[in-house]
Amino acid sequence: MKRKSYSGYLFILPMMILFAVFIVYPIVYNIRISFYDWNGISRTKVFVGLENYQTLIQDPVVKIILKNFLIFAVCTILIQAILGLFFANLLRRKLKFADLYRTLIYLPIVATPTIVGNIFSRILESNRGYLNEFLRAIHLESLCHSWLAEPKTALVFIIIINIWQWTGYSMLVYYTGMLNISEDVYEAAKIDGAGAFSQFFRITLPLLRGTHYTIFIMGMIGSLKTFDIPYVLTRGGPNHATEFFSTYINTQSFSLFNQGVSSAIVVVMFVIAMVITAAQLYLYYHNDKDKDLA
Amino acid sequence: MKKIICTLLTASLCTASLTGAGCMTVFAQENEGEKTVVTFQTWNPADSGEGSPIYQIIDAFEEENPDIEINYVYVGSGSHLDQLRVGLMGGEGPDVYGMSAGSAYSEFRDFEEDLTSYCQESWGENWEDKFLDFCMDIVKDEDGAVYGVPLGLTYAGYAWADTNMLADYGLSVPTSYAELKEAAKTLREQNQFPMAIGAKDTWLNLDCWMSMAADIDAEALYAAINGEKSFTDPELLESFTLWQDLFNNGVFQDGAVGMTLYNDVNDMFQREGSIPMFMNGSWAMNMYTLNDEETRSNFNGENSDHDIFLIDWNDDGQVCPVTASVDVILCMNPESEVKEAAFKWMDYLVNEGQDLLVNGYLEYMPSRADMELNVSGLSEDGQKNLEYIIQNGTDNVAGIRGIENAELSTVICDMLTALAINEVTPEDAAAQIQAVSESVR
Numbered sequence: 159m160k161r162k163s164y165s166g167y168l169f170i171l172p173m174m175i176l177f178a179v180f181i182v183y184p185i186v187y188n189i190r191i192s193f194y195d196w197n198g199i200s201r202t203k204v205f206v207g208l209e210n211y212q213t214l215i216q217d218p219v220v221k222i223i224l225k226n227f228l229i230f231a232v233c234t235i236l237i238q239a240i241l242g243l244f245f246a247n248l249l250r251r252k253l254k255f256a257d258l259y260r261t262l263i264y265l266p267i268v269a270t271p272t273i274v275g276n277i278f279s280r281i282l283e284s285n286r287g288y289l290n291e292f293l294r295a296i297h298l299e300s301l302c303h304s305w306l307a308e309p310k311t312a313l314v315f316i317i318i319i320n321i322w323q324w325t326g327y328s329m330l331v332y333y334t335g336m337l338n339i340s341e342d343v344y345e346a347a348k349i350d351g352a353g354a355f356s357q358f359f360r361i362t363l364p365l366l367r368g369t370h371y372t373i374f375i376m377g378m379i380g381s382l383k384t385f386d387i388p389y390v391l392t393r394g395g396p397n398h399a400t401e402f403f404s405t406y407i408n409t410q411s412f413s414l415f416n417q418g419v420s421s422a423i424v425v426v427m428f429v430i431a432m433v434i435t436a437a438q439l440y441l442y443y444h445n446d447k448d449k450d451l452a
Numbered sequence: 453m454k455k456i457i458c459t460l461l462t463a464s465l466c467t468a469s470l471t472g473a474g475c476m477t478v479f480a481q482e483n484e485g486e487k488t489v490v491t492f493q494t495w496n497p498a499d500s501g502e503g504s505p506i507y508q509i510i511d512a513f514e515e516e517n518p519d520i521e522i523n524y525v526y527v528g529s530g531s532h533l534d535q536l537r538v539g540l541m542g543g544e545g546p547d548v549y550g551m552s553a554g555s556a557y558s559e560f561r562d563f564e565e566d567l568t569s570y571c572q573e574s575w576g577e578n579w580e581d582k583f584l585d586f587c588m589d590i591v592k593d594e595d596g597a598v599y600g601v602p603l604g605l606t607y608a609g610y611a612w613a614d615t616n617m618l619a620d621y622g623l624s625v626p627t628s629y630a631e632l633k634e635a636a637k638t639l640r641e642q643n644q645f646p647m648a649i650g651a652k653d654t655w656l657n658l659d660c661w662m663s664m665a666a667d668i669d670a671e672a673l674y675a676a677i678n679g680e681k682s683f684t685d686p687e688l689l690e691s692f693t694l695w696q697d698l699f700n701n702g703v704f705q706d707g708a709v710g711m712t713l714y715n716d717v718n719d720m721f722q723r724e725g726s727i728p729m730f731m732n733g734s735w736a737m738n739m740y741t742l743n744d745e746e747t748r749s750n751f752n753g754e755n756s757d758h759d760i761f762l763i764d765w766n767d768d769g770q771v772c773p774v775t776a777s778v779d780v781i782l783c784m785n786p787e788s789e790v791k792e793a794a795f796k797w798m799d800y801l802v803n804e805g806q807d808l809l810v811n812g813y814l815e816y817m818p819s820r821a822d823m824e825l826n827v828s829g830l831s832e833d834g835q836k837n838l839e840y841i842i843q844n845g846t847d848n849v850a851g852i853r854g855i856e857n858a859e860l861s862t863v864i865c866d867m868l869t870a871l872a873i874n875e876v877t878p879e880d881a882a883a884q885i886q887a888v889s890e891s892v893r
Binding site: 197198199200201202279282283285304305307309312392395396397398409412413414415 | 533534537540541555556559560561562563645652705706707708709710711716858859862866869870872873875
């Protein structure tokens with residue numbers, strides 16, 4: 159019996175080593191650095207206790223980041239989930255060219271951020287951008303804006319572009335989830351007189367509960383890590399209007415050489431991610447421990 | 453079965469690690485060949501394709517020094533310092549690397565070899581005379597030690613104009629703020645860009661603002677940067693007001709803070725030739741030497757006429773001064789195992805290399821006092837602009853370009869953007885900058 163349990167540990171040992179080296183060590187090291195004044199390069203670090211966290215509390219940019227994170231997370235997760243569900247449901251119905259549509263909706267995910275940034279910069283540029291040119295062409299000059307140069311519209315477009323890029327992911331996850339729902343359930347519902355509307359709201363939606371949680375957790379973590387689109391399109395500007403945790407970590411670490419402060423932001427991010435994930439998992443498993451996430 | 457799987461896994465792991473070790477041995481042996489390999493990482497001089505000046509310099513150097521091989525690693529400016537940091541800290545940094553002037557040069561100090569003795573040995577006791585005093589001030593620390601050698605000088609605060617295009621709109625190159633405002637108005641009325649600026653690049657905003665502030669009062673500007681004067685003083689406040697007016701009065705294009713210099717605005721001026729004016733520094737002189745077809749036809753075509761010019765921002769009858777900085781500082785990794793060969797390469801790059809980079813390609817202005825400026829194949833138009841830069845470099849330099857303290861520099865850049873989009877008043881911007889200035893002293 160004893161021998162058997164040891165061999166079990168041996169089997170998970172390689173994975174545990176990888177986990178310890180690539181996950182645990184960086185987290186612990188990062189937490190340690192957050193207590194030091196260090197430029198990220200020099201050989202000496204000065205222990206400053208909680209000073210870096212104090213700096214963060216007093217930093218007005220951090221408040222903007224938290225606000226941006228909340229707006230971004232709520233908007234992108236909800237809209238992407240609704241659109242993803244809509245497209246998945248549509249494609250499940252054996253549409254003509256369904257594979258083509260699925261590919262087209264998924265395609266933006268594989269586009270590199272630089273390309274996406276370049277394309278949308280051209281669309282949204284104030285003077286000769288396609289969007290403003292189009293508005294002028296249809297005599298709606300009054301609607302023309304400096305889309306990426308005005309704080310409010312810049313954040314809106316970062317959200318729109320993210321939704322455009324990641325709706326395909328939500329669609330695919332929901333589509334996979336829908337394939338796992340037995341056709342028998344729908345057949346039985348039809349016999350009982352349920353229409354398409356009822357089938358969707360009383361069968362599809364509840365049976366995709368695990369998928370909803372997965373989409374939500376992934377969306378929250380994705381929102382916390384958002385970097386590429388705001389960095390390429392606005393570099394967190396104008397005046398921090400599109401600043402996110404990751405863009406600010408980049409600034410603190412590589413422009414200001416404040417590795418300690420940068421690590422403190424990472425710790426805050428880590429704590430937020432842990433709390434959100436733990437809360438969601440608790441809610442999910444609260445009533446039934448046998449459930450699986452999609 | 454389990455035993456078999458375990459044995460196979462262990463065997464494959466061992467094989468993999470042995471193969472890895474084997475590869476490393478082979479790699480090490482290759483490096484230990486007859487030639488000494490010097491790794492050189494930089495963002496500038498850039499790899500601009502086959503025939504880039506840097507490859508010509510490397511070829512010439514290797515021909516003169518057959519026992520040394522240069523392993524040139526080009527990394528774009530956006531990630532050069534990040535990669536360098538990781539490489540140096542991991543003990544795998546390059547032997548020689550390019551460094552930008554400013555805060556990074558001092559922050560990397562632990563990984564910069566003190567080059568004073570190398571310079572003395574190679575260039576003699578009076579070696580400092582070899583470089584312009586201004587350059588030496590930038591590369592020397594407070595104890596007089598030198599951790600890098602200057603490769604090329606650049607001047608900021610300039611604007612560029614396509615004079616033919618301006619003439620098409622009935623305009624000439626503006627020399628004062630009042631004239632610039634009028635020109636901008638005329639250009640806007642004809643659906644053309646006014647003065648274009650890539651204000652998303654905060655370093656460019658800093659360059660332009662410093663030149664404006666220096667035009668108002670250079671002494672006050674540098675005193676404030678050094679903490680000897682307040683940013684809320686009237687002279688500095690005037691510069692912030694002026695900066696904000698440029699955006700509010702339509703002198704700069706709409707949505708300027710959403711456009712980068714490289715490549716949004718620069719491409720419009722340099723390649724497309726579709727805008728009449730833009731803000732850029734002396735380094736843009738390389739527009740005359742670039743080989744791509746669009747730039748060549750725009751700058752070296754028949755009747756091409758472009759002007760580099762300075763503006764009298766405060767309308768006092770005198771154009772603004774420029775600010776100057778070393779473009780690339782060559783540093784040596786203290787952990788390099790080939791220091792002698794590495795310095796030989798640095799020596800060559802600063803001397804023969806700089807000759808080609810400056811006189812052949814106008815990548816920058818010379819950092820060496822003993823260097824003759826004799827640019828080959830430059831058009832008459834280019835020559836005229838080069839002379840203008842040299843003239844201003846001689847008698848119209850306000851001081852050092854940029855701000856060494858990263859936090860002060862960042863808050864000024866932030867406030868310049870906030871002013872540009874009217875999110876802050878000049879008074880509030882000055883007060884916020886002053887607060888940071890006091891906190892970093």
